[in-house]
Amino acid sequence: xxxxxxxxxxxxxxxxxxxxxxxxxxxxxxxxxxxxxxxxxxxxxxxxxxxxxxxxxxxxxxxxxxxxxxxxxxxxxxxxxxxxxxxxxxxxxxxxxxxxxxxxxxxxxxxxxxxxxxxxxxxxxxxxxxxxxxxxxxxxxxxxxxxxxxxxxxxxxxxxxxxxxxxxxxxxxxxxxxxxxxxxxxxxxxxxxxxxxxxxxxxxxxxxxxxxxxxxxxxxxxxxxxxxxxxxxxxxxxxxxxxxxxxxxxxxxxxxxxxxxxxxxxxxxxxxxxxxxxxxxxxxxxxxxxxxxxxxxxxxxxxxxxxxxxxxxxxxxxxxxxxxxxxxxxxxxxxxxxxxxxx
Amino acid sequence: xxxxxxxxxxxxxxxxxxxxxxxxxxxxxxxxxxxxxxxxxxxxxxxxxxxxxxxxxxxxxxxxxxxxxxxxxxxxxxxxxxxxxxxxxxxxxxxxxxxxxxxxxxxxxxxxxxxxxxxxxxxxxxxxxxxxxxxxxxxxxxxxxxxxxxxxxxxxxxxxxxxxxxxxxxxxxxxxxxxxxxxxxxxxxxxxxxxxxxxxxxxxxxxxxxxxxxxxxxxxxxxxxxxxxxxxxxxxxxxxxxxxxxxxxxxxxxxxxxxxxxxxxxxxxxxxxxxxxxxxxxxxxxxxxxxxxxxxxxxxxxxxxxxxxxxxxxxxxxxxxxxxxxxxxxxxxxxxxxxxxxxxxxxxxxxxxxxxxxxxxxxxxxxxxxxxxxxxxxxxxxxxxxxxxxxxxxxxxxxxxxxxxxxxxxxxxxxxxxxxxxxxxxxxxxxxxxxxxxxxxxxxxxxxxxxxxxxxxxxxxxxxxxxxxxxxxxxxxxxxxxxx
Numbered sequence: 001x002x003x004x005x006x007x008x009x010x011x012x013x014x015x016x017x018x019x020x021x022x023x024x025x026x027x028x029x030x031x032x033x034x035x036x037x038x039x040x041x042x043x044x045x046x047x048x049x050x051x052x053x054x055x056x057x058x059x060x061x062x063x064x065x066x067x068x069x070x071x072x073x074x075x076x077x078x079x080x081x082x083x084x085x086x087x088x089x090x091x092x093x094x095x096x097x098x099x100x101x102x103x104x105x106x107x108x109x110x111x112x113x114x115x116x117x118x119x120x121x122x123x124x125x126x127x128x129x130x131x132x133x134x135x136x137x138x139x140x141x142x143x144x145x146x147x148x149x150x151x152x153x154x155x156x157x158x159x160x161x162x163x164x165x166x167x168x169x170x171x172x173x174x175x176x177x178x179x180x181x182x183x184x185x186x187x188x189x190x191x192x193x194x195x196x197x198x199x200x201x202x203x204x205x206x207x208x209x210x211x212x213x214x215x216x217x218x219x220x221x222x223x224x225x226x227x228x229x230x231x232x233x234x235x236x237x238x239x240x241x242x243x244x245x246x247x248x249x250x251x252x253x254x255x256x257x258x259x260x261x262x263x264x265x266x267x268x269x270x271x272x273x274x275x276x277x278x279x280x281x282x283x284x285x286x287x288x289x290x291x292x293x294x295x296x297x298x299x300x301x302x303x304x305x306x307x308x309x310x311x312x313x314x315x316x317x318x319x320x321x322x323x324x325x326x327x328x329x330x331x332x333x334x335x336x337x338x339x340x341x342x343x
Numbered sequence: 344x345x346x347x348x349x350x351x352x353x354x355x356x357x358x359x360x361x362x363x364x365x366x367x368x369x370x371x372x373x374x375x376x377x378x379x380x381x382x383x384x385x386x387x388x389x390x391x392x393x394x395x396x397x398x399x400x401x402x403x404x405x406x407x408x409x410x411x412x413x414x415x416x417x418x419x420x421x422x423x424x425x426x427x428x429x430x431x432x433x434x435x436x437x438x439x440x441x442x443x444x445x446x447x448x449x450x451x452x453x454x455x456x457x458x459x460x461x462x463x464x465x466x467x468x469x470x471x472x473x474x475x476x477x478x479x480x481x482x483x484x485x486x487x488x489x490x491x492x493x494x495x496x497x498x499x500x501x502x503x504x505x506x507x508x509x510x511x512x513x514x515x516x517x518x519x520x521x522x523x524x525x526x527x528x529x530x531x532x533x534x535x536x537x538x539x540x541x542x543x544x545x546x547x548x549x550x551x552x553x554x555x556x557x558x559x560x561x562x563x564x565x566x567x568x569x570x571x572x573x574x575x576x577x578x579x580x581x582x583x584x585x586x587x588x589x590x591x592x593x594x595x596x597x598x599x600x601x602x603x604x605x606x607x608x609x610x611x612x613x614x615x616x617x618x619x620x621x622x623x624x625x626x627x628x629x630x631x632x633x634x635x636x637x638x639x640x641x642x643x644x645x646x647x648x649x650x651x652x653x654x655x656x657x658x659x660x661x662x663x664x665x666x667x668x669x670x671x672x673x674x675x676x677x678x679x680x681x682x683x684x685x686x687x688x689x690x691x692x693x694x695x696x697x698x699x700x701x702x703x704x705x706x707x708x709x710x711x712x713x714x715x716x717x718x719x720x721x722x723x724x725x726x727x728x729x730x731x732x733x734x735x736x737x738x739x740x741x742x743x744x745x746x747x748x749x750x751x752x753x754x755x756x757x758x759x760x761x762x763x764x765x766x767x768x769x770x771x772x773x774x775x776x777x778x779x780x781x782x783x784x785x786x787x788x789x790x791x792x793x794x795x796x797x798x799x800x801x802x803x804x805x806x807x808x809x810x811x812x813x814x815x816x817x818x819x820x821x822x823x824x825x826x827x
Contacts, residue, residue: 057584058687080586109527116536117505130776138685139717140502140757142491142540143765143772144800145784149504149536153528170586195448196469198560198626220628263525265447286527323520323787324532330783343531 004048004064005123005131005162011043012160012336013129021339024156026066026095030102036340043160045097052163053137056081060120060137062165065097072096081168084112088244097161103153106244107203107214110264110283112169116152121165124151126158127332137165156338158331172216174223177203177239178232182211187268191284200225203240206268207250207280214240243282250280250289260288345385345428349406353386353430356398363387372431375413376478377421377764379680379738384411384425389433393549396513399432400547404515409796412543414455414483418490419681420762422542422798429793432547434485440464441550447525449508451552454485458492461553470555473500476758477669485548491540493758495591495622495665498716500556502758504539509552512538514545514788524552537784542760542799545788559624562590563634564658567641568615568648572596572711575617576692578644579715582621583688585640587633591622592716593665596695598675599712599723603664606671611664612648619646619715620665622658668712669723676708676725680737684748685757688718697747698722705740707733719757720748746771761799769799770806778803 015022022043023036049066056079063072069089076082086106087099100122103115121135124147135141135148151161182190187206194201200222203214212235215222242248251257255278267285279290324343328335353362363369364386373381385408390396403410409429416423425431438455445468450461458479461472475494476482482492487503488510500506509523512534522535538545569575579592595603595618600611611618619641623633634651641649652658672679686694695711702709708725722744726737745755745768755761755768769778781800785792 055687055689057580057689059583060687103528103533113501113505114528116533117501126780128776130780132774132777132780134777136685136752136754138687138753138757140493140497140685140714140719141754142756142758142760143754143769144761144777145545145781146491146504146536146540147780147784150533152536153533170588173586192446195446195557197557198624198629199557200626200629218626218629218632220632221626224626224628261526261528263447264449264527265444265525267446283527321531322518323514323534326787327532327784330787331780 005125008043008045008048008160008162009125009129009131012125015043015336016127016129016334019334019336021336024101024160024338026098027068027093029090029092029094030098033102034341036338040339045160046095048162049095051075058137059168059170060165061168062137062163063096064163065095065100065161067096069094069096069099076168077171080171082171083118083166084108084169085115085118086112086244087115088246090245096164096166100152100161100164101154101156107205107240107282110286111202114152116149118167119148119152119164120167122148122151123162123164124158125160125162127334127336131162135165139167155341155343157328157341157343159337172202174219175214175216175237176222176226177212177214177235177237178226178229179210179212179235180229180232181209183209184268187211188285191267195284203282204284205243205280205282206285212239250278253291255291258290260290262286262288345408345430346406349402349408349430350386352402352406353388353399356402357388357395361389361391361395363389372413372416372425372433375416375418375421375423377419377424377762380421380424380763382425382427384431385427385429387431387433389436391436393437393513396432396434396437396547396549397517399430400513400515401517403430403793404517404791407791407793409793410515411795412485412489412547414486414489415457415478415481417478417482418486418760418762419683420490420756420760420764422490422760422762422795423486424763424798426796434547435483437549438483443468443555444525445470448555449525449552450555451509451550452484454488454548454551455483458482458484458487465555466558468555469558471558472506472553473497473556474503474506477666484551484553488539488548488551489541489543490760491758493714493717493719495593495714497758498592498714499588499590499624504536506554507535507539507551508554509550510535510538510548511550512546512548515791515794516789520546540760542762543795544785544799545794559590561627561630562622562624562655562658563630564652564661565621565623565634565637565641566611566648566650566652566661567619567621567646568612569617569619569644570615570647572617572695573692574644575619576695576715578619578641578646579691580688581640581644582637583716585636587623587636589621589633589637589716590624591620592714593620594618594691594711594713594715595620595665595668596711598708598710599668599672600664602671602675602710603668606674607663607667609660609664615647620661665712672710672723672725675710677727677729678725679710680724680726680741682720682722682724682741682744683756683759684720684745684753686718686720686748686751686753688715690751690753691715691718694720694747694751698744701740701743705736707736707740709740714757717757718753720744742768763798766797766799766801766805767809769801770809775803775806778806
């Protein structure tokens with residue numbers, strides 16, 4: 001039992017006694033996404049940090065929630081490994097806890113999976129002030145309901161995440177990135193070929209009439225695939241980090257930005273529209289970022305989508321809102337965690 | 344027996360031929376593949392439509408009676424053991440493939456569709472469904488979802504959880520939840536992750552969308568023979584540490600090798616104490632590179648034999664011995680009891696040694712054939728069920744293995760589920776507070792607790808009765824362990 005959880009556990013118990021709601025945050029790198037009441041006191045997890053256990057041969061690391069993603073990257077890279085879901089660091093201060101609570105992941109999502117996919121186990125404090133552990137640090141574990149993965153994307157509404165065991169992957173030995181000028185229909189034709197064959201493709205991004213591609217893996221395999229793109233422009237692999245952390249020029253202005261999750265079969269050809277002023281597409285055409293001053297262009301709402309307004313936050317009423325409400329109460333009956341955040 | 348009132352309600356809602364009430368009709372359903380504890384269902388309903396499923400849910404809710412859902416009945420933990428006073432809802436007739444979307448690389452199917460059939464229909468598009476439990480020819484995808492089934496290829500491609508992208512679920516209260524789908528993310532809580540592996544306690548799945556992957560261009564299988572089980576176990580960790588994620592990495596001990604050889608004569612090294620089978624798949628360049636790496640690691644760990652199969656026929660031959668291991672075990676003893684503990688890989692060697700010690704103490708044979716790359720053990724305890732002492736010994740032996748798995752940082756079930764089989768060990772793995780949290784989650788969907796009662800999540804009273812070693816004043820068992 002980790003005794004260093006006591007300060008946070010005491011803080012939660014005090015809050016429960018005083019019926020004082022709390023706003024949970026790590027370093028606040030994603031505070032612009034927070035939809036709850038910002039006037040309630042902050043419960044900072046940023047001091048609850050550091051590696052609890054790391055066995056590289058197990059491909060598993062257990063870290064406290066306040067550990068910075070940049071630190072996690074450094075430690076795992078020393079052993080040639082990575083947390084493959086690659087969550088954004090944004091201003092560089094992003095933490096593991098924040099990454100799990102937001103459930104956001106990087107440009108490799110279609111190939112490497114999401115945050116919860118690699119979440120093997122958690123330690124948390126629920127709204128009863130109890131320290132609980134779910135899942136484990138082994139790859140396969142089906143004992144009990146999968147509460148660990150339920151916490152992925154739960155935005156801190158179910159409890160305070162204390163630590164997590166994450167499944168890692170070997171980092172690719174070789175990476176090449178290129179850009180090629182194509183229209184969106186040509187992008188669809190090209191990318192749909194890759195979905196049917198074993199490939200080292202691990203990143204796609206389309207904007208301003210250019211398709212950016214990333215290939216990662218065994219050097220000989222990557223180089224063989226690169227032969228098809230010999231005449232194309234080689235780009236700095238930093239491009240993918242800038243895309244992930246929204247530091248590309250595309251994200252630099254103050255216009256309202258929308259994040260639209262499209263069907264896996266929408267590919268690229270459907271996104272060019274007069275109504276879309278500026279857009280960027282990643283995840284093989286399934287994740288659209290677009291700028292629009294007011295609301296989303298109407299053509300978008302015709303597609304099957306899940307939507308999260310980014311700076312203009314818009315929430316759809318979830319189909320299972322009754323169960324979402326009950327789940328919240330099952331973990332946090334006094335509703336003290338992140339009041340105002342509704343999933 | 345089910346009440347007359349409930350039966351009348353069922354007959355009012357459903358066609359007569361889907362309702363089985365006679366003893367001879369119900370007997371085939373008295374257990375799943377966990378046959379130790381059997382029970383005759385109150386009534387069986389062979390649903391032929393989602394409408395039938397809705398009707399059964401409504402009747403069970405209104406009459407306040409237990410509902411157990413069953414697919415193909417291949418589960419190994421008794422998750423589909425029927426309830427004497429309830430309805431057994433069988434979904435095997437709901438087996439249509441509703442859609443294959445080659446652009447999205449998904450297939451949408453009904454729950455009774457067999458696991459293997461999905462890969463068969465995907466094949467014409469060059470795609471396949473990765474999780475492949477050994478029962479894949481018979482087991483249904485609905486059951487795979489309920490148990491979060493694994494298989495040989497989960498090391499590289501993930502479990503059922505990682506390969507199911509959408510679910511339609513009906514709750515006993517009559518709600519329909521459409522979870523996930525063809526988008527990569529969605530609004531709200533990840534109820535999809537919660538449903539996978541929930542052992543039929545939260546709802547009935549009526550539609551499943553799975554992810555399909557390109558069939559690998561090249562596949563090699565490497566066999567390594569070792570003179571020492573512990574060294575073979577360490578070699579598994581060595582392969583992973585070398586940065587290779589094989590398509591499959593399986594281990595068989597001496598007894599398993601001999602059983603397989605007698606059964607199928609595949610040419611395994613009979614003098615080896617352990618055999619590793621390592622499948623490598625992907626592009627040609629990738630497979631060539633990783634095959635070299637794995638062979639090098641096997642040499643470092645003093646493999647006495649290394650054999651490489653590169654053509655499909657040779658690969659099949661090497662896999663055959665692994666595939667026949669369970670039926671081959673059936674020849675070694677009157678009965679065998681298949682366990683399913685999961686441990687960190689670096690513990691494989693020491694745990695196998697400990698199991699050998701237990702085998703001597705209980706005076707019962709044990710054969711190990713398992714998913715070594717995942718650290719997922721499947722000790723097969725050999726016994727004779729007609730001998731009461733052996734039967735009880737086998738159960739105790741199994742329980743001791745599971746307790747040992749917890750002790751070394753593992754878990755009581757890697758892929759078979761808790762069901763009725765491991766319900767007591769849940770009290771060792773989880774604290775009362777954690778078990779109470781599971782019950783609160785259950786109440787979110789089923790406040791009357793009629794969905795698969797008595798399975799997977801023990802009552803608090805049951806854990807308390809199991810004795811002082813488990814929970815005392817909220818203290819975890821083995822408080823000195825971090826138990827992740």
